[in-house]
Amino acid sequence: MKRKIYWGLLMLEAAVCIVISVLQVVRLDALTSVLAFPYEPLGNMLWALSVSGTFGNLIAIVLYAAISLLPVGYLLFIRKRRGWYPEDWLLVLASAMLFFVLYIMINPGLLPSILGMMAKSGMGKGFLGGVLSSIFVGYVVLRVLRYSKEADAGKLAVYLSALLSLLNFVFVFCIFGGLFSSLVSSLSSLLGNNADVQSGAGLSGLFLVLQFCVNALPYVLDILVITFGRHLLDAYVQDPFSERTTIAGKRLSRLCINALTATVLATVGFNLLQLLFASTLLVVNGKLVVPVFSLAFVLATLLLSNLLSGTKALKDENDLYI
Secondary structure: OOHHHHHHHHHHHHHHHHHHHHHOOOOHHHHHHHHHOOHHHHHHHHHHHHOOOHHHHHHHHHHHHHHHOHHHHHHHHHOOOOOOOHHHHHHHHHHHHHHHHHHHHHOHHHHHHHHOHHHHOOOHHHHHHHHHHHHHHHHHHHHHHHHHHHOOHHHHHHHHHHHHHHHHHHHHHHHHHHHHHHHHHHHHHHHHHOOOHHHOHHHHHHHHHHHHHHHHHHHHHHHHHHHHHHHHHHHHHHOOOOHHHHHHHHHHHHHHHHHHHHHHHHHHHHHHHHHHOOOOOOOOOOOOOOOHHHHHHHHHHHHHHHHHHHHHHHHHHHHHHO
16 A cells, blocks of 8 residues: 555544544444444345345345355365365354344344343344454454464565554544544533633643643554554565664664653653642543553564664674675
């Protein structure tokens, strides 16, 4: 994917999340509908066919069986080119679950007898869809692990770069879909309950915005780290012993150190500011950060940078003798 298109998609995702957060259009029923997709629409379509007449009912039965057998059919197709792997049992399980889930989607009246109170709360279809989707996701993850185990260093770098690219979309959603939505809800609640700005609502609102910035900072820095990490992977794929690879490794190490430092200082500074204005704030949220994983990542990147530098130095020394 070209770099401009990639960043354009990230900005589009951010804009959509901001609009959804501002309009507050995401509700529990919408979230459960997302989890139930595409199984609920398929169930509705099959139900409409089944009640349309004898011929429609016959088509619905054939489609019901064909859709449910798709994972097993795919498995039989790919087995012509390779052997059987343990994770392939997940496709068999997926077909069995498709028979069950689609039948429930066609006959939603059975949900209370199967899921009890969960069905009455309106989360039944979303729960079933989530269980079935988790099987497909699990199969994909296990297949990626197998491909990675059998791949060389170049292919592993390509796989990792693709995974990091997807991870940036997750971070954008965390910022503008999760944190920004929480900010909008908090500001709405604060200003609604304290209409008088002089009562401290204005200052409290400002601190809510600051809190959003502090909470979003690690994700923003993670996006930068991933960007520099992809540059390192690209350089490594082209030539693992090049000067460009070594420089990219050092830049990534410096960025990780600076990112962790900025996250810690921002958290400490925000907590101290809240302490200074605690008497006038209507909302106070203390924040404690123990960046164990971030620190481990920094140490890993430093080790990687040193290994790359040492490997290049060793190669240059060998080239002199040759």
